[in-house]
Amino acid sequence: MQYRDYYAILGVGRDASEEQIKQAYRKLARKYHPDVSKEPQAEEKFKEVAEAYQTLKDADKRAAYDQLGTHRPGEDFRPSPEWQQQWHGFGDTAFGDTGFAEQMDLTDLFAHLGGAGARARAHRPIQGQDFEVSVAITIEEAYEGTHIDLDLNLPEYDEQGRLRRVPHAFRARVPKGATQGQRLRLAGKGGRGVNGGRNGDLYLNISLRPHALYRASGHDLFLDLPLAPWEAVLGTAVELPTPGGRVRLKVPAGTQAGQHLRLPRRGLPKPGGGEGDLYAIAQIVVPSVTDERERALYQQLADVSAFDPRVQLAPEGSHAH
C-alpha cells in the first residue's frame, strides 16, 4: 500500500498537540469542504485532509500510524509483523498473502482501531459503508431511461475480519424521468456489513449533461426558436425537434422576441407519470440585407409603418418617430 504523510497533509509537525491538529484541520476544512469551496479538486483535497484528521485526532489511531514509521509520500510499504501483531493481532502472516497489502489502502489499517473499548467492539455488528457516486446522463437517456455501468472498488471484510478492497461491477437501470439533482438508491449495494450489520447503500446523484439544443429545468425543456422578422409579424408554422420526435408548432402573428411558446407534455417524463413541457423561446433574427430588392422593400416598410419601438424612451409629452 502507498504511504501518505498525514502530518504533512495537515501542515503540522509530528509532535503537534491535539489542539494544533484540530486547528489545522478546521482551517483546511474551511478551505476545501465541498459545501463551500470553489477550489479545483476541492472534494479530493478535503477527503485527504479529513482522512488525515480522522486518524490523527484519535490517540489509538495516531499511535498506530506513528509506529508505521516515516516513509516518502506515495512510497509502497508493508506494516512490520510486530505492528500487525500489536494492532491487529493477526500474527506474522496476516499481511503476507500475495498481493494483500497491495489491495489495502492506508485508511483500511485503522478502520478497526480508535477510542476506548475499540477492541471490545470487535464483534459488534458494523454497518457497511454508504457510497455516493455522481452520474451524468444525456437528455435523451433521461427521456428514454438508460443503463449505467459502475466499476467500484469497495472495502469489504473477509472471513478473518480483514479489510480488502473488492472490485464490483454494477449495471444499474436508470428509469426514464431522471433529471438534474435527483437521487437514486441501490439498497444494500454499498460496503458489506460485518457481524450481522446491514450492508451499506449506494447512492447515485444524477446530473444532466449540457445538450446542444435543449436546456432542462426540472422536467421542462427549453429550446431556442429563431424566427425571421416577417415570421414573427405574420405568424408561421415551423417544425421543431423534441426528444420524442419532430412536431409542428404554430407561431402566432405578432410573436415577440423572448416569448415562450409552450408545447405541453413534450418535455421529460416524470417518474410518477405525466411529462414536463417543452418551451420554444422565440428569437427574432435579422438577416444581413444585401439584395437591392429586399433593401427597397424594407425601405418601403419603414416609410409606411407607424410602429415606434422606443415609445417608452421618448421625452414626456412627445412622440419620437
Place this chain on the structure above:
Amino acid sequence: MRIELNEVLWLEEHVLSFEQLADLSGLPSALLDELVQAGGIAPIGSAETAPRFGAAALAAARHARELHEDFELDAAALLLVLGLCDRVAELQAQVRELQAKLPRTRPAAGSPRRVE
C-alpha cells in the same frame, strides 16, 4: 468480477420511519430527534400519526451526518448550516431555471429556420 443488474429505487418514492431515517443516515437518534424537533428535518404527512420522512429528509439527514462528522457540529450549528445549505440549493435551482430560459446564443443572421 460480478455483474449485478439492479432495479434502482427513486429516493422520491421512499417513505421512512424515524428509526429507518436514523439507520439510513447514520445520525445518532438523539441528534436526529433534536433536528426534527427544531424543524431542521421535517416529516411529511399529519402530525397526529407517527412521523414519516421522505427523500428530502434522508438527504438532509445524511448531509447533517457528514457535517457532524466533518466539523463536530452540535444540533444548533447543524440547524444553521442546513438552513443555509437549503437556501443555497434554492438559489442554485433558480439560477438553473433562469439559465434554461435565457436564449443560449444569437443565431447567425440569415439562417432563421435552422432548428435541427
